[in-house]
Amino acid sequence: xxxxxxxxxFFGLAACSGGNTPTTLQPxxxxxxxxxxxxxxxxxxxxFGVNPGSGSLQPFVGEIPAFSSPEKGILIMLDSYxxxxxxxxxxxxxxxxxxxxxxxxxxxxxxxxxxEFPEAEPPGMGSEEESxxxxxxxNGVSLNFSEARSVKILINGREASPxxxxxxxxxxxxxxx
Amino acid sequence: MLALLxxxxxxxxxxxxxATAFPQGGTTLIELQPIVRELGATFGQFExxxxxxxxxxxxxxxxxxxxxxxxxxxELKSLSTAPVIQGEKCFLPLDFYDGILCPxxxxxxxxxxxxxxxxxRTASDLVITGVQLHYLTGFTKxxxxxEQEATYSVETENDTVRIAFRRPLYFQNPLPExxxxxxxxxxxxxxxxxxxxLNAGSNVSSYTLQSPFRIVLDISRAPSRAVSSTTPARQxxxxxxxxxSRFTVVLDPGHGGKDTxxxxxxxxxxxxxxxxxxxxxxxxxxxxxGYDVVMTRQDDIDIDLDERTAxxxxxxxxxxxxxxxxxxxxxxxxxxxxxxxxxDTVDRQLQVLAEDENLSPTRTDDIQFILWDLAQSAxxxxxxxxxxxxxxxxxxxxxxxxxxxxxxxxxxxxxATMPAILIELGFLTNPKDVEMLQSEEYLTLQAQAVADAVxxxxxxxxxxxxxx
Numbered sequence: 251x252x253x254x255x256x257x258x259x260f261f262g263l264a265a266c267s268g269g270n271t272p273t274t275l276q277p278x279x280x281x282x283x284x285x286x287x288x289x290x291x292x293x294x295x296x297x298f299g300v301n302p303g304s305g306s307l308q309p310f311v312g313e314i315p316a317f318s319s320p321e322k323g324i325l326i327m328l329d330s331y332x333x334x335x336x337x338x339x340x341x342x343x344x345x346x347x348x349x350x351x352x353x354x355x356x357x358x359x360x361x362x363x364x365x366e367f368p369e370a371e372p373p374g375m376g377s378e379e380e381s382x383x384x385x386x387x388x389n390g391v392s393l394n395f396s397e398a399r400s401v402k403i404l405i406n407g408r409e410a411s412p413x414x415x416x417x418x419x420x421x422x423x424x425x426x427x
Numbered sequence: 428m429l430a431l432l433x434x435x436x437x438x439x440x441x442x443x444x445x446a447t448a449f450p451q452g453g454t455t456l457i458e459l460q461p462i463v464r465e466l467g468a469t470f471g472q473f474e475x476x477x478x479x480x481x482x483x484x485x486x487x488x489x490x491x492x493x494x495x496x497x498x499x500x501x502e503l504k505s506l507s508t509a510p511v512i513q514g515e516k517c518f519l520p521l522d523f524y525d526g527i528l529c530p531x532x533x534x535x536x537x538x539x540x541x542x543x544x545x546x547x548r549t550a551s552d553l554v555i556t557g558v559q560l561h562y563l564t565g566f567t568k569x570x571x572x573x574e575q576e577a578t579y580s581v582e583t584e585n586d587t588v589r590i591a592f593r594r595p596l597y598f599q600n601p602l603p604e605x606x607x608x609x610x611x612x613x614x615x616x617x618x619x620x621x622x623x624x625l626n627a628g629s630n631v632s633s634y635t636l637q638s639p640f641r642i643v644l645d646i647s648r649a650p651s652r653a654v655s656s657t658t659p660a661r662q663x664x665x666x667x668x669x670x671x672s673r674f675t676v677v678l679d680p681g682h683g684g685k686d687t688x689x690x691x692x693x694x695x696x697x698x699x700x701x702x703x704x705x706x707x708x709x710x711x712x713x714x715x716x717g718y719d720v721v722m723t724r725q726d727d728i729d730i731d732l733d734e735r736t737a738x739x740x741x742x743x744x745x746x747x748x749x750x751x752x753x754x755x756x757x758x759x760x761x762x763x764x765x766x767x768x769x770x771d772t773v774d775r776q777l778q779v780l781a782e783d784e785n786l787s788p789t790r791t792d793d794i795q796f797i798l799w800d801l802a803q804s805a806x807x808x809x810x811x812x813x814x815x816x817x818x819x820x821x822x823x824x825x826x827x828x829x830x831x832x833x834x835x836x837x838x839x840x841x842x843a844t845m846p847a848i849l850i851e852l853g854f855l856t857n858p859k860d861v862e863m864l865q866s867e868e869y870l871t872l873q874a875q876a877v878a879d880a881v882x883x884x885x886x887x888x889x890x891x892x893x894x895x
Contacts, residue, residue, distance in 0.1 A: 302757040341756050376689035376697060376754030377766070377851060381835060415686055415732075416751070418838040 291316050295327055295394050298386045299340025305378065307386055310337055320397040324353045324361070331390060343379075343386040351407070360422055361391060361398030365405050377416040384414070388423040400424050438544045439465045449518070452508045456518035457543060459510075466532065466545070479510070479517060484532050490519075497527060535598055537615070546617070552597035553577050556639070558620075560603050560610060561731070566647035567609040568734075569622065574599075576640045581633045586611075588622040588631050590642065596620070609646050622646075636737050637844070643737075674885050675719040676712055677739035679839065680705035681751040681849075684729030689754035691855040697752040698727065700864060704852055705750045707874035716882050736843040746813060746881060747847035749839050752864065754856045761857040762830045763873065765818040766849040767810035768841060769834035809846030809888065816887075817848060817880040824876035825869070846884070850877060 295314050298307040314330050317323035328350035336342045345367070352364040375383070388401045400422035409419045417423075435448035435457065444465050446458040459481075463470050468483035481488040490497040495506045504527050511518045521538055524545070529536035534547045548554070554574035561568045571590065582589045595617050602613050611623040622644070624631075630647045680701040682688035688697025702724070709720045721742050723735045739747040753764065814832045822829035840847045852873055853860035863869040 300756045302759055305755055305757060305760040343756055374687050374690040374696075374754075376855065377751060377835070377837070377849070378760060378764075378854070379689070379754045379756055379856075382756060415682065415688065416835075416837055416839070418836045418841060420838075421836055423836075 293317065293323070295330075296390070297331055297334070298343070298389050299336045300343050300382055300386075301339070302341055305382075307343070307382065307389065308340055309389075310340065320395050321353045321355070324363070324391055324395055324398065325350050327390065327394065328353075328363070328365075328387070331387075343382045345375075345383075355397065359397070359399035360402070361395070361400070362402045362404065363387065363391065364407055365403060367405055375415070380414060380416050384417055384423060385426050389425045392423075392425040436542045437462060438542070440545070440547055440549070447516070447518075451511070451520075454507050454520045454522065455540075456508070456511055456520055457524065459517045459519050460515075462524070462545070466528075466534075466547075483528075486531050488527070488531075492517075497523065499527060499531060535615075546595070546597070548597045549595070551594055553592055553594040555596055555598045555615075555620075557600050558598075558602050558613060560605065560607055560613075561734075562607050562609070566645055567607055569610065569613075569644040569646060571620065571642040571644075573640045573642070576635075576637075577642075579642060581631070581644070583629075583631045586624040586627040586629075588624065588644065588646075590620045590622070590633075590644075592618050594618065609648065634741060636740055641737075673717070673719045675721065675742055675744045675746075676881055677721045677723065677742065677744040677747045678705045678709055678712075679723040679735045679739075679747065679749040681749055681839070683724050683727055686729060689752055689855045691754075691861055693861075695855060695861060695865065697754075697855065700752045700852065700855075701750045702727070704870055704874055707871055708748070708750070708877050711875055711878035712881060716878065716885075718881070718885070732839045733842060735839055736841070736847065739847070740842070740844050744845050746884065747840075747843045747845055748817075748877065748881070749837075749847070749849040750877075751849055751851050753851040753854045755854055756856075758856050758858065760854050761860045762827050763818075763821045763825070763853055764830045764833060764851040765814045765821070766833050766835050766837060766840075766851070767814045768807055768843075768847065769836060806844060806846055810840075810848055812888070813846045813880070813884045814848045816883050817850060817877055820876040820880035820883070821850075821873060824872050824879075 292313040293316055295312055296309045297312050298309050300306070301308045312330070312334070314323075314326050317326050332344050332348045332350070334342075347368050349366045349368075350363065351366045354362050354364075356362055384403060387403060391398050391401050402422045403414065403419065405414065435446070435455070437444045437446045437457070439462065442465075444461050446461040448455050448457040450456075460470060463481055463483065466483060468481050470479070470481050472479050478489055478491045486500055488497055488499050490506075490510055492510050492512050495509045497504050497506060506527075507520045507522045510520075510523075521543065524543060525536040525538055528534075529545060532547070534545050536546075537544045555571060556574055557570075557572040559570040559572070561570070577592055577594070579590055579592050582591070596615065596619075598615055602615060605612055607625075609625055609629060611625045614621040614623065624646065626648055631644055633642060633644045635642055680698070682696075682698035682701065684698075686698065688701070690696050705722065706725075709722060712718045712720050721738065721744065723738050724730050735749070736747060753760070811832070818829055818832045821827075835849075837849050840849060852870075853864050855861055855864075
């Protein structure tokens with residue numbers, strides 16, 4: 251819960267709820283999502299959806315089943331994230347059919363996500379839509395799992411894909427507000 | 428069997444190695460021991476199984492004399508024919524050396540009917556990191572990527588192009604499979620690359636690109652005259668290339684070909700819209716302001732993102748403008764936006780490694796990297812200025828609220844050595860924007876606004892951002 255609150259603060263939820271606007275909030279590394287106490291079987295995760303009014307990403311808290319390693323946790327989180335029903339006031343940033351294939355850490359702090367998009371035809375995104383999708387993933391993974399300081403996204407095992415036609419697909423992305 | 432022994436030449440790291448060979452079943456079997464000994468491997472036989480074991484550079488290879496398989500680090504690889512033992516000598520087929528052993532130790536292996544040449548990378552080698560072949564409309568672009576800048580010459584005679592270097596070459600990756608209407612083959616040599624053309628007398632021109640250093644050959648069919656020509660040898664680019672005589676703008680209509688970009692579900696595609704808009708901007712820049720304008724594409728064709736800025740670098744443009752149309756997950760987002768490059772939101776492997784391993788960036792590669800970053804910083808200031816002028820100009824012309832200038836790590840803007848921006852004309856997911864973008868008058872209004880901003884930029888900066 252502590253981590254979810256820190257993330258919410260980072261993304262300005264506190265400002266929305268009234269009071270003074272925080273000025274220099276930074277994400278804090280508080281470790282992977284709090285593992286449940288024995289028997290609970292759930293971990294809290296902060297997800298991001300698109301605010302239809304502003305178009306910006308907005309965080310919300312959800313739960314995923316408990317996991318044994320960051321790799322497994324990220325896989326479980328993304329499985330849930332891509333297929334979930336978003337809260338009524340938010341829109342999913344992901345095209346239908348997107349699934350996680352693999353997660354690995356080639357170097358300390360650097361996480362590679364290999365995602366699968368089964369349709370032959372790419373979804374045809376503009377840069378805003380592409381950025382929203384990428385940063386919903388990057389923020390979700392990086393801010394929930396401190397082991398993933400930066401995140402690279404492969405689609406169907408490849409860097410250059412028709413999925414990512416604007417942003418630099420070779421980059422390791424850091425979370426963005 | 429001895430009567431069949433071949434006169435076979437084996438050269439390892441430029442030194443001849445005495446070894447014997449003989450033909451069998453369409454391949455050549457070559458004596459193993461002298462080769463692995465020269466390569467610094469240990470070699471032995473299992474007493475019980477009579478199998479053989481090679482330990483080389485941390486890898487283990489195991490094989491038997493009655494099997495067409497070799498176990499490489501626990502993985503099974505097949506051979507064209509089983510190894511043969513003659514007395515104390517062990518013979519393995521040629522494909523073991525060029526297909527298994529050399530790739531395993533990162534050595535280059537070239538073989539002919541009577542030769543086997545194995546070369547390991549040395550400090551003086553010039554590293555070719557890759558060779559790419561692209562067939563574009565009417566011509567072929569051959570790109571040779573190098574780890575560092577190099578002196579080279581290009582000579583064309585009949586159907587052969589010889590790219591010669593002063594230092595031995597080391598090919599880090601396999602050469603591409605050739606399926607090209609103008610190029611028959613690419614043959615790597617020790618200090619040269621030979622390109623065999625399908626048509627004698629094709630036109631061949633070469634130039635270089637930086638960051639990373641690339642030698643580019645444009646190959647096109649010659650007009651119907653079959654003459655042999657020798658193009659003068661070209662060296663690395665001059666240190667201070669003269670800037671173009673007139674203010675030059677490269678316009679890049681986003682996407683193209685199979686890459687449609689954003690779509691609105693009613694047939695409107697980003698690639699078509701960006702081309703229409705870019706052609707309008709070109710006309711205004713050329714006719715009204717008298718600038719030189721180069722388009723990255725004028726038709727519905729696929730172009731690599733890297734090639735787009737490479738084109739701008741090649742013509743030493745003063746500004747690079749990539750034109751796009753946007754889409755969002757919701758229909759409420761609308762209006763034009765202007766972007767320029769930021770690298771803040773991405774991690775560079777070097778930075779991460781430096782943090783993790785406490786490394787100091789002192790290697791030549793790292794210094795090159797830092798210099799590249801500094802150059803990027805300089806052009807980013809120019810980009811910010813051009814982006815600001817463009818955003819204001821579009822807002823003034825259209826009367827729409829200014830969505831502001833933004834920064835993003837757009838691939839198409841990376842590598843540009845001049846101010847470079849990306850314009851999003853509007854959202855294909857917003858009905859009002861679509862209605863406006865489909866109108867010729869509105870698109871002309873936006874094109875005029877972009878051209879006016881470029882002109883303002885030229886007045887304000889002149890050649891100040893020309894950093895080539």
